[in-house]
Amino acid sequence: MDSLSVFPRRRLMKLLLAGPILTAAAWDALKAEANQAVTALSRKYLEDESPDGAYWEELHNFYAFENRFIMMNNGTCGPMPKPVFHALMKAFQTQVSNPYDVYAYQPTFIEAVRRKLAAFIHAEPEEVALVSNTTEGINLIVNGLDMKEGDEVLVTSLEHPGHINPWRLKEKRSGIKVRQVDMPLFPNSVDEIVGAFAAAVTPRTRMISISHTVFITGLIMPLKELSALAREKGLFLLADSAHGIGMLDLNMKEAGVDFFMSSPYKWLGAPTGIGVLYVRREVLEKVWPTIVSSGWDRDKTAAKLDPQGQRADALLFALDEAMNFNNHIGRRRIEKRIKVLSGHLKKELQKIRGVKLHTPLDVYLSAGLTAFSVEGVDAARIVDYLREKYNLVVRTTGNREAGTYGVRVSTPIYTSFREADLVVEGVRHLASRKV
Numbered sequence: 292m293d294s295l296s297v298f299p300r301r302r303l304m305k306l307l308l309a310g311p312i313l314t315a316a317a318w319d320a321l322k323a324e325a326n327q328a329v330t331a332l333s334r335k336y337l338e339d340e341s342p343d344g345a346y347w348e349e350l351h352n353f354y355a356f357e358n359r360f361i362m363m364n365n366g367t368c369g370p371m372p373k374p375v376f377h378a379l380m381k382a383f384q385t386q387v388s389n390p391y392d393v394y395a396y397q398p399t400f401i402e403a404v405r406r407k408l409a410a411f412i413h414a415e416p417e418e419v420a421l422v423s424n425t426t427e428g429i430n431l432i433v434n435g436l437d438m439k440e441g442d443e444v445l446v447t448s449l450e451h452p453g454h455i456n457p458w459r460l461k462e463k464r465s466g467i468k469v470r471q472v473d474m475p476l477f478p479n480s481v482d483e484i485v486g487a488f489a490a491a492v493t494p495r496t497r498m499i500s501i502s503h504t505v506f507i508t509g510l511i512m513p514l515k516e517l518s519a520l521a522r523e524k525g526l527f528l529l530a531d532s533a534h535g536i537g538m539l540d541l542n543m544k545e546a547g548v549d550f551f552m553s554s555p556y557k558w559l560g561a562p563t564g565i566g567v568l569y570v571r572r573e574v575l576e577k578v579w580p581t582i583v584s585s586g587w588d589r590d591k592t593a594a595k596l597d598p599q600g601q602r603a604d605a606l607l608f609a610l611d612e613a614m615n616f617n618n619h620i621g622r623r624r625i626e627k628r629i630k631v632l633s634g635h636l637k638k639e640l641q642k643i644r645g646v647k648l649h650t651p652l653d654v655y656l657s658a659g660l661t662a663f664s665v666e667g668v669d670a671a672r673i674v675d676y677l678r679e680k681y682n683l684v685v686r687t688t689g690n691r692e693a694g695t696y697g698v699r700v701s702t703p704i705y706t707s708f709r710e711a712d713l714v715v716e717g718v719r720h721l722a723s724r725k726v
């Protein structure tokens with residue numbers, strides 16, 4: 292489909308005649324064309340929720356993967372759809388042709404992006420900071436809260452280094468205590484999880500700080516129930532949802548968390564370098580900003596946590612376009628598709644002798660990350676085999692001593708049942724040979 296490629300040849304030749312590099316108008320034209328196409332496609336299939344229908348096949352055309360490359364790891368970063376790339380290029384192009392607009396015009400767009408982002412996650416604009424990534428968001432909260440010696444923070448053994456280390460630093464500097472809750476490694480019910488936290492709370496506990504999207508096992512933590520517990524006990528709840536935005540239809544009001552951070556370059560399609568930090572309105576005044584410039588003592592909204600000094604506003608334009616792209620498809624539809632794909636993957640993997648699922652089957656406690664191990668087959672061997680045989684990328688996860696070592700597979704919207712079946716085929720082959 293000519294008009295949907297990143298550089299449609301005939302069009303590109305025409306555009307290049309205008310000068311040595313593409314103009315802002317040219318990037319705009321490419322972006323608008325892709326946007327119209329995805330809107331038309333979503334309208335056409337509005338009534339068709341058939342999970343393996345033509346809709347998803349066509350949607351794959353909005354990505355520009357190398358020939359037959361299959362991306363089933365959304366850790367670190369996932370792909371940018373073409374219209375997002377066009378928006379990014381257009382915004383960067385401004386610095387080439389009219390750097391004045393980089394500071395005179397581009398920053399005027401920031402508040403519109405903040406509003407769109409707030410609506411996207413069902414929050415208020417004053418509760419949203421536009422940070423660089425999840426790790427930065429966590430550091431800003433951990434560092435910005437006044438806590439005293441002996442105050443306790445409850446975590447699990449499944450936290451990401453970018454989540455646990457800010458707390459370790461604070462432990463060293465301020466004498467707070469970080470305590471690991473005795474929660475099953477592979478819980479299968481909300482009660483198991485909430486019960487473990489309820490049992491761990493002491494009079495010194497101030498905070499529950501957990502992953503929403505557990506990167507090791509693919510568990511989705513039940514935020515609504517944990518926030519009810521936190522509220523009842525008078526605790527803060529921080530949810531590290533690095534994978535959440537673009538994977539789940541997020542709703543901050545329903546989740547009830549105090550602090551929430553996510554990285555939109557994993558599942559949403561934004562470029563690396565832009566992140567989301569949510570701070571519930573009622574606790575905003577409890578957080579000190581860490582990096583400041585003028586106005587820090589006046590700003591009472593989450594914007595006080597925005598990066599200071601000059602930053603690449605081009606990333607905001609691309610984030611805006613990534614939200615448009617997801618909104619054209621529909622956030623609920625995306626979550627549903629992702630869960631249907633992972634459900635299929637889990638069902639088929641379970642049929643293979645020796646496979647142990649590390650991710651719950653329950654769709655409330657799981658989503659787009661599926662982790663598993665195979666008795667007698669090294670996870671690294673599975674990762675290598677899938678890459679060599681099918682050009683398909685997954686990753687190893689967890690660690691042997693903890694009993695969580697395994698393979699992790701992502702099932703984002705640009706993948707298919709056929710691709711999930713390739714994973715199953717590869718695992719079945721290796722499991723039968725035990726290599």
Ligand SMILES: Cc1ncc(COP(=O)(O)O)c(C=O)c1O
Pocket residue numbers: 366367424425426427451453454502504505506531532533534554
């Ligand atoms: C649960 C969790 N927290 C934090 C991070 C760090 O994210 P980032 O590098 O985007 O800051 C990740 C990365 O995958 C993660 O999975």
